Amino acid sequence: MKFLKGALVFLVVIGLCFTIFAGEVEVLHWWTSGGEAAAMTVLKQMLEKEGHTWKDFAVAGGGGDAAMTVLKSRAIAGNPPSAAQVKGPQIQLWGAEGVLTNLDDVAKAEKWDKIIPKVVADIMKYKGHYVAVPVNVHRINWMWCNPAVFKKAGAKIPTTWAEFEVAAKKIQAAGLIPVAWGGQPWQEATVFETIVAGIGGSDFYRKALVKADPAALNSYTMIKCLETLKMIKQYTDKGAPGRDWNLATAMVIKGQAAMQFMGDWAKGEFTAAGKKPGVDYIAALAPQTSKQFIFNIDSFIMFKIKDAKNVEAQKAMARLILQPRFQEVFNVNKGSIPVRLGMPEAPFDAPARQAMKDFVTSAKTGGLVPSMAHEMAVMPAIRGAIMDVVTNFYNSNMSAKDAASQLASAVKAAK
């Protein structure tokens, strides 16, 4: 009995020690696959070095639908985690619920306004205050090409949509598949927004896919964009509907198909297959978007929590995420680029270096635009409405004119 009592006192003291000296961060995320999980471990170690503890709240299942459901129920119950992986306009939705904490003091001390571009900072703020921390930047408007296939067909890698048609015809005539297509709504929307950026230009892109302006959505330019999307369809294969993006990438890797339009995560598939950039595959920019940078940024929103020590740990996490060390390790592992400007380029591969340069220049020229398909540009309801119309248009005989007017009316209904 005496021993038990002693043990109990001991445990209580230990427990108290932890609450006195260290705070805990509970982090909801779905970076559970190999490289991503390794990258998160670095953040965990950095926090532990500062004396805080890390509680992983990983909910597997890419895309994070399952995780969001869990997060909602925790937030409703008044017991949110310290941080959660939420991005784009959804930050505003959470901000409007009044559950997010203010990170302005950390941002000021660390000069966030200087080290991240304004376009990005605006997304991280709710009513002018920082409520989220950006982690990494993905570029969407890539075109992954297999040079061997182009050579076999005697075609050259296109830089405009007119050139694309010429090249695609040659590749098809050579008995190969010009475009490796994944027929899922988000992938179709990815190509669609790349076309809108290329044909319409950055200003039109912002009007149509960021402001969701009905006049821009139902315009001559939009009809042109939709027609281009439908034009690509004849250069895809019959197995495309429902195909996962990585299977489409595999078609390019194996030399069955010539090119794929996909964000920079496709690079990971090439690397895993032991392919070298510039030799076995070429990371080109999608036609007519060489001056543009469609971005997809992952970020953590930080919740209001009660325990003072935990708040400290939460602030430490916010600070560490934008530290050069984490930015480098995480992004090299994930295949994205640092959101922090002015990072050394040496550890990154050629496509990433190009993206880092373009990230800076496009931020100045206005070519830096948020991705609609990847939940960076518009509210989920509007994104869903746009994607419904795009995928229905692509998969049916609907005319581009009808699709454009449906885009305008669907967006209006979703608002």
Next chain:
Amino acid sequence: MKNRVQIPTEYIAPKTGFLNRVENILPKLVLVPTIAVALIFIYGFILWTTWISFTNSRLLPDYSLAANYKISEQVVEKLKNDGIPETILEKLAPLLTQESVRKNDFLTEVTDQLGEEETIKYENIILKHAHNPDLLVQFITLFTKEPRWWVAIINLFIFSSLFIVICIITGLILAIFLDQRIRAEGFLRTIYLYPMALSFIVTGAAWRWILNPDLGLERLIQQIGFKDFTFRWLVDPNMAIYTIVIAAVWQSSGFMLALFLAGLRGIDDAIIKAAKVDGASLPRIYWRIIIPSLRPVFLSAVIILSHLAIKSFDLVMILTRGGPGTATDMPATFMYAFAFNRARLGFGAASAVIMFLAVMAIIIPYLFTELRRTRNA
């Protein structure tokens, strides 16, 4: 009075004693958690979802009933009567031409006109008068402004009618064949029943590969030598819904076989023998005597299959993901997409309520007939 039968005391349930009381209460006590769980998690959440469907909930539930806000001439008049200064009313004048909008958008518009300070001051009174209840807004949007919902409804109609009819016919035919006292009946029955042991996820994945033109049936038959053979229903938006019927029928007709076989075995042999003696042919016996006497089995089959059809979610998710495009969308996948992926909780709840009503439309008549039968029996 004297020869009244004395019941031995040990047969009478004792009314006192702690242990005995526990024994009496225990069965009820054991049932309480189950009943409580059913009350909360079934009926409680049905009510909760119904309530949410009458609100404007987006990302998280918002319990105030759906309404829109607009400043009209009458509202200005009421505000004037409540002592709002003329200067404020003048500032609000540009909003007279605006359409009615949701609360947050309305407040933003008011703030644009009045500025932060005065908005906070007059917010409550303006909201009170500009408020128009709009209880059914989610349902109206669902049926008038969302073409995808109609796709889902039509798909459900096509899928469930074909699924139910084909399942029952194949199940019945298989059961009649198996009922002919054939050899290896147990073995065959197991084969037919096996698909039911699989989850819809497995069925969906298997059929996705079988029907994929690059991997499955089309390729196989082309490799055998029929170069012109094409079978591309899975990737054809007009035909994709029928691939879901194929997979679902494959999975559930074995179960129907088991149901009908049990029904057939329950029919008295004497009736059939009597009919044979009267010179009726075998098809005639089945058509006129056996199948009609399976009526209760048909009823159960329809009920089971139709609620399976309305709830069909996993099969669609894995087989076509609602595609190509939204060609194979069903009410259940529709509800999931809007409530959970698109931050339109109220709208998703409205579609869930419609699905619930559809299930009720089938279940309630069934329950009535069942109850009537037990009462008559």
